[in-house]
Amino acid sequence: MKIYIQTDIEGIAGFCFFEKRKDPSYENIQHRHRMYKLLTDEVNAAVQGAFDAGADEVIVNDSHGSGYNILFEYLDPRCQIIHGRNMSGPAWLPFLDETVDAMVLIGMHAMGATKDAITPHSLWEVNDGEFYMSEGTMAAALAGDFNVPSVFVSGDDKIVAEFKEKISGIESVQVKKALSPYQACSLIPAKACELIRKGVKDAILKKAEIKPYKVAGPLRLNLLDSAGHCPPLERLGDAVTADTISEAFDKYERAMPWTKMDLHDPDGFQFP
Numbered sequence: 001m002k003i004y005i006q007t008d009i010e011g012i013a014g015f016c017f018f019e020k021r022k023d024p025s026y027e028n029i030q031h032r033h034r035m036y037k038l039l040t041d042e043v044n045a046a047v048q049g050a051f052d053a054g055a056d057e058v059i060v061n062d063s064h065g066s067g068y069n070i071l072f073e074y075l076d077p078r079c080q081i082i083h084g085r086n087m088s089g090p091a092w093l094p095f096l097d098e099t100v101d102a103m104v105l106i107g108m109h110a111m112g113a114t115k116d117a118i119t120p121h122s123l124w125e126v127n128d129g130e131f132y133m134s135e136g137t138m139a140a141a142l143a144g145d146f147n148v149p150s151v152f153v154s155g156d157d158k159i160v161a162e163f164k165e166k167i168s169g170i171e172s173v174q175v176k177k178a179l180s181p182y183q184a185c186s187l188i189p190a191k192a193c194e195l196i197r198k199g200v201k202d203a204i205l206k207k208a209e210i211k212p213y214k215v216a217g218p219l220r221l222n223l224l225d226s227a228g229h230c231p232p233l234e235r236l237g238d239a240v241t242a243d244t245i246s247e248a249f250d251k252y253e254r255a256m257p258w259t260k261m262d263l264h265d266p267d268g269f270q271f272p
């Protein structure tokens with residue numbers, strides 16, 4: 001049984017502020033490393049929960065910002081991790097295909113412009129506003145195209161609510177209740193990890209009861225956001241039309257300036 005763990009950082013217990021990747025101050029670097037450790041522990045709890053449920057292959061995708069956040073030397077050695085320069089490979093979610101048995105999502109954040117959510121950003125707009133998706137439910141929809149069910153999500157109360165509305169029966173752990181975009185009432189990390197390990201195990205054991213999340217095509221897709229992620233959000237590009245959500249997502253991302261998919265030769269990039 002193969003499990004795919006998609007990760008982000010904004011939805012972990014303890015996270016309250018957007019990351020500042022350009023600030024070299026000691027305080028900021030120390031804070032970022034603290035968040036990386038908390039993320040690593042939650043991801044590790046999910047990995048262990050997957051193996052507890054009988055997985056024999058677990059792939060973790062380090063998907064926040066740089067794509068190089070998880071302190072992988074502390075992860076359970078039975079898993080593998082996809083990391084490095086984000087969006088320079090063949091896809092946003094490499095190795096997600098029909099051979100995966102279930103997807104688990106850790107550290108997810110609410111879609112852009114969600115009120116009283118911790119650091120909400122990115123608002124996927126389908127069919128000119130028929131409905132909207134977060135980054136998390138977009139990942140679930142891409143998995144759905146491969147008939148892969150998304151069985152577990154963790155994050156704040158707002159993203160958990162979005163997943164539950166779209167995916168009946170999904171298991172979840174609300175690691176914090178958002179009080180504003182930058183303040184939350186949070187579980188203590190040790191408790192969050194305990195609940196995530198058990199929740200992921202339970203979710204995988206009942207995966208047959210959870211249907212893959214399907215977004216039907218043909219459809220039109222656009223992405224909204226803004227500087228500082230402050231409303232009002234704007235459309236970042238021209239809407240794309242495609243027969244499936246996967247094709248639409250791929251087409252849209254390839255047109256975006258932050259994307260350099262299918263990079264085959266070095267282009268001078270330096271981390272971070």
Ligand SMILES: [Zn+2]
Pocket residue numbers: 008009010063064065
């Ligand atoms: Zn993120």
